[in-house]
Amino acid sequence: xxxxxxxxxxxLKKLIIVTVLMFGFGFLLVPFYKKICEVTGxxxxxxxxxxxQMDPARWVSIEFDANVGKDLPWKFEPxxxxxxxxxxxxxxxxxxxxxxxxxxxxxxxxxxxxxxxAGGFFKKIECFCFSEQTLKPGEExxxxxxxxxxxxxxxxxxxxxxxxxxxxxxxxxxxx
Amino acid sequence: MEATHALDHGHDHGPTTGLMRWVKSTxxxxxxxxxxxxxxxxxxxxxxxxxxxxxxxFQPGLQIVxxxxxxxxxTLHGLIMVFGAIMPAFVxxxxxQVPMMIGAPDMAFPRMNNWSFWLLPVAGGMLIASxxxxxxxxAGGWTxxxxxxxxxxxxxxxxxxxxxxxxxxxxxxAINIVTTILNMRAPxxxxxxxxxxxxxxxxxxxxxxxxMPVLAGAVTMLLTDRHFGTHFFNAAGGGDPVMFQHIFWxxxxxxxxxxxxxxxxxxSQIIPAFARKPLFGYASMVYATASIAILxxxxxxxxxxxxxxxxxxxxxxxxxxxxIAVPTGVKVFNWVATMxxxxxxxxxxxxxxxxxxCLFTIGGFTGLVLAITPVDxxxxxxxxxxxxxxxxxxxxxxxxxxxxxxxxxxxxxGHMYDEKLGKWHFWLSTIFFNILFxxxxxxxxxxxxxxxxxxxxxxxxxxAMATVGAFGFGLSQLILLVVVLKxxxxxxxxxxxxxxxxxxxxxxxxxxxxxxxxxxxxPNVK
Numbered sequence: 001x002x003x004x005x006x007x008x009x010x011x012l013k014k015l016i017i018v019t020v021l022m023f024g025f026g027f028l029l030v031p032f033y034k035k036i037c038e039v040t041g042x043x044x045x046x047x048x049x050x051x052x053q054m055d056p057a058r059w060v061s062i063e064f065d066a067n068v069g070k071d072l073p074w075k076f077e078p079x080x081x082x083x084x085x086x087x088x089x090x091x092x093x094x095x096x097x098x099x100x101x102x103x104x105x106x107x108x109x110x111x112x113x114x115x116x117x118a119g120g121f122f123k124k125i126e127c128f129c130f131s132e133q134t135l136k137p138g139e140e141x142x143x144x145x146x147x148x149x150x151x152x153x154x155x156x157x158x159x160x161x162x163x164x165x166x167x168x169x170x171x172x173x174x175x176x
Numbered sequence: 177m178e179a180t181h182a183l184d185h186g187h188d189h190g191p192t193t194g195l196m197r198w199v200k201s202t203x204x205x206x207x208x209x210x211x212x213x214x215x216x217x218x219x220x221x222x223x224x225x226x227x228x229x230x231x232x233x234f235q236p237g238l239q240i241v242x243x244x245x246x247x248x249x250x251t252l253h254g255l256i257m258v259f260g261a262i263m264p265a266f267v268x269x270x271x272x273q274v275p276m277m278i279g280a281p282d283m284a285f286p287r288m289n290n291w292s293f294w295l296l297p298v299a300g301g302m303l304i305a306s307x308x309x310x311x312x313x314x315a316g317g318w319t320x321x322x323x324x325x326x327x328x329x330x331x332x333x334x335x336x337x338x339x340x341x342x343x344x345x346x347x348x349x350a351i352n353i354v355t356t357i358l359n360m361r362a363p364x365x366x367x368x369x370x371x372x373x374x375x376x377x378x379x380x381x382x383x384x385x386x387x388m389p390v391l392a393g394a395v396t397m398l399l400t401d402r403h404f405g406t407h408f409f410n411a412a413g414g415g416d417p418v419m420f421q422h423i424f425w426x427x428x429x430x431x432x433x434x435x436x437x438x439x440x441x442x443x444s445q446i447i448p449a450f451a452r453k454p455l456f457g458y459a460s461m462v463y464a465t466a467s468i469a470i471l472x473x474x475x476x477x478x479x480x481x482x483x484x485x486x487x488x489x490x491x492x493x494x495x496x497x498x499x500i501a502v503p504t505g506v507k508v509f510n511w512v513a514t515m516x517x518x519x520x521x522x523x524x525x526x527x528x529x530x531x532x533x534c535l536f537t538i539g540g541f542t543g544l545v546l547a548i549t550p551v552d553x554x555x556x557x558x559x560x561x562x563x564x565x566x567x568x569x570x571x572x573x574x575x576x577x578x579x580x581x582x583x584x585x586x587x588x589x590g591h592m593y594d595e596k597l598g599k600w601h602f603w604l605s606t607i608f609f610n611i612l613f614x615x616x617x618x619x620x621x622x623x624x625x626x627x628x629x630x631x632x633x634x635x636x637x638x639x640a641m642a643t644v645g646a647f648g649f650g651l652s653q654l655i656l657l658v659v660v661l662k663x664x665x666x667x668x669x670x671x672x673x674x675x676x677x678x679x680x681x682x683x684x685x686x687x688x689x690x691x692x693x694x695x696x697x698x699p700n701v702k
C-alpha cells in the first residue's frame with residue numbers, strides 16, 4: 001500500500017508539472033499570436049507603398065472619423081468628413097485636437113478601418129498616429145494625415161472609413 | 177497522507193455525525209454528495225437569473241429590469257451555470273461513481289478532494305455577492321471580453337478571482353480523478369474493461385488539466401491589465417483585445433467538451449442497462465471520445481469568425497469543426513444500435529437518456545450549421561446561437577445529469593425514487609424545454625440579437641412563447657427536488673442490483689446504499 005501511495009504521488013507530481021506548463025503556455029500564446037499576425041500580414045504596422053500609379057477611372061470615398069477613449073477629455077475631430085479619391089493619388093487631410101483640461105496630457109491615436117480588410121491597402125505616408133502627441137493645458141493642434149489608397153484595393157470596396165481613437169498614454173509599457 | 181491510513185486498515189466504521197462530518201469529510205461518497213447538492217443549489221440560482229431574463233423578454237420594451245442589470249443577469253447566468261452547476265455536478269458523479277466502478281476504496285487523494293470541494297462555495301458565494309457591490313455584477317458577458325471587461329468596477333475583479341478559485345478546484349479534482357483511474361483499478365480491470373463513464377471522465381480530466389490553466393492565465397492577464405499597467409489587451413499600449421478571444425477560446429472550446437463528455441459517459445451506462453444489451457461498439461466509443469478531445473484543441477476560432485481572420489484560417493477552422501461531427505456521429509449511431517432490438521423498458525433514467533440522444537443531436541446539427549463560416553457570419557450573436565448551445569447544454573449535459581441522478585439515486589440512497597413523479601419531471605421538462613428553446617432558432621434566423629433586453633415588435637410572439645416555456649421548465653425542476661428529498665427520506669428498499677441490465681461493479685458487487693467504505697478489499701474482475 002505504501003507502494004501505491006508512492007505511485008499516486010508520482011502521478012500527482014507529473015500532473016502538477018503539466019498544469020504549470022499549461023499556465024505558461026497561456027502566456028506563450030501572446031508572442032505566438034503577434035508573430036502569426038506579422039507573418040500572415042494581418043498586422044498593419046508595416047507601411048510600404050508598392051505602386052503610386054494613379055487610377056483615374058476609379059473613385060473611392062474615404063470617410064474620416066474621430067473618437068476619444070474613455071476618460072480622455074480631449075476634443076478631437078477631422079477637418080474633412082468625407083473625400084473622394086482615385087487609387088494611387090496622394091492626399092492630405094487635417095485633424096484638429098484640443099486639450100480641454102488644465103493639465104498636460106500625452107495621447108496616442110489608434111487607427112481602425114471599415115471594412116477591416118481595406119486597412120492593408122490604406123498606406124499612410126505621414127500621420128499623427130505614428131507618435132505620441134503631447135498637449136499642454138488648453139492647447140489646440142492641427143495634425144496632418146497623408147495617404148495613398150493602393151491600386152490593388154479589391155474592386156468591391158467603394159467606401160473606406162478611417163477611424164482614429166485617441167487614448168491617454170498612462171505609462172510607457174508594452175505587452176510584449 | 178495519514179487520512180488514507182483508514183483505508184489501509186479497512187475499519188468499517190460509519191461516518192461521524194453532525195456538521196463536521198461534511199466539513200472534514202475525506203470520503204468520496206460524502207464529497208460526491210456535497211458536489212451534487214452544490215450544483216443543485218447553483219442550478220436553481222442560475223435558473224432564477226434566467227427566469228428574470230425571460231420575464232423581461234416576455235414583452236418588447238423595458239418592464240422589469242434596466243439594461244445594466246439585464247447585462248449582469250446574462251453574464252452571471254452563464255458563469256453560474258457553466259462553473260457552478262454543470263461542472264460540479266459531473267465532478268460529483270465522478271466522486272461517487274469512479275471509485276465504485278473501478279473497484280477502488282476511495283479517491284487517490286482524499287484530503288485534496290475535500291479541499292477541491294470546499295473551494296467551490298467560496299467562489300460561488302463571491303460570484304453571487306458581486307451583485308451587491310457598487311456598480312453591480314460583471315456585465316460584459318460570461319466570456320469576459322476586453323475592452324469591456326477592463327473597464328467596470330470591483331465586481332470584475334471578484335469575477336476574476338472566482339474564476340481563479342474555480343480553476344484551482346477543477347484542476348485538483350481532475351488530478352485526483354486521473355490518479356485514481358490510472359493507479360487504483362481493481363486487479364483485472366484493464367483500461368479497455370472500464371465502464372465508459374470512467375473512460376469519458378479520464379479524458380475529461382486530462383482536458384481540464386490542459387485548459388483550465390490557460391483560462392487562469394487569460395484572466396490573470398485581464399487582472400494585470402486592469403491594475404498593474406500591462407497592455408496585453410489594451411490597444412492604447414500596443415495590445416490587442418482580439419488576442420483575448422483567441423486565448424479564451426483555446427480554453428473555451430475544450431471546455432464545452434468538458435461539459436459534454438461525462439454526459440456521453442452517463443448515457444453510455446444507462447442505455448445498455450435499459451436495452452438489456454451490452455453497449456454497441458465499446459472500443460469505437462472510447463476512440464471517438466479521445467478524438468473529440470483531441471480535435472477540440474484545433475477548432476477554437478470558430479467562435480470568432482467575424483473578427484477578421486484570413487480566409488484560409490476561416491476555412492481551416494470550419495473544416496476542423498465539421499470533422500468533430502464524425503466521432504460524435506459514431507457515438508449517436510452506437511447508442512441507437514445499442515437500443516436496436518433490445519428488450520427496452522422506459523424508466524425515468526432511460527427516458528432522459530433517450531431525450532438526451534434526440535435533443536442533443538438537434539443541438540449538434542445546429543452546431544454544424546454554425547460551423548459553416550458564411551452562415552455563422554450571418555447568425556453570429558443571434559438567438560440561433562443561444563438555441564444551439566442550450567440544446568447541447570440543457571438537453572445535453574443537464575439531461576444526462578438528470579438521467580444519472582435517477583439511475584444512481586437508488587444506489588446512493590438505498591431507496592427507489594418515485595417513478596411516477598420522475599416521469600412527470602421528464603415529460604414536463606421536455607415539453608417546456610422545446611417551447612422555451614425551439615422558437616429561438618426562428619428568432620435567431622430572423623435576426624434577433626442575443627444579450628439585448630429589448631427587441632423589435634415582430635419578435636414578440638416567439639419571445640412570449642419562450643418565456644412561458646422558461647417558467648414551465650423552471651418550475652418542473654422543483655419536481656426533481658421533491659423526488660430527491662423523498663428518496664433520501666425513505667421509500668421502497670432498492671435492491672443492490674437495482675437495474676438487472678446494469679453490469680458495472682457498483683451494481684453487481686455492492687449493496688444499496690453501499691457501505692461507507694466500499695471495496696476495502698478490491699474485487700476480482702474477470
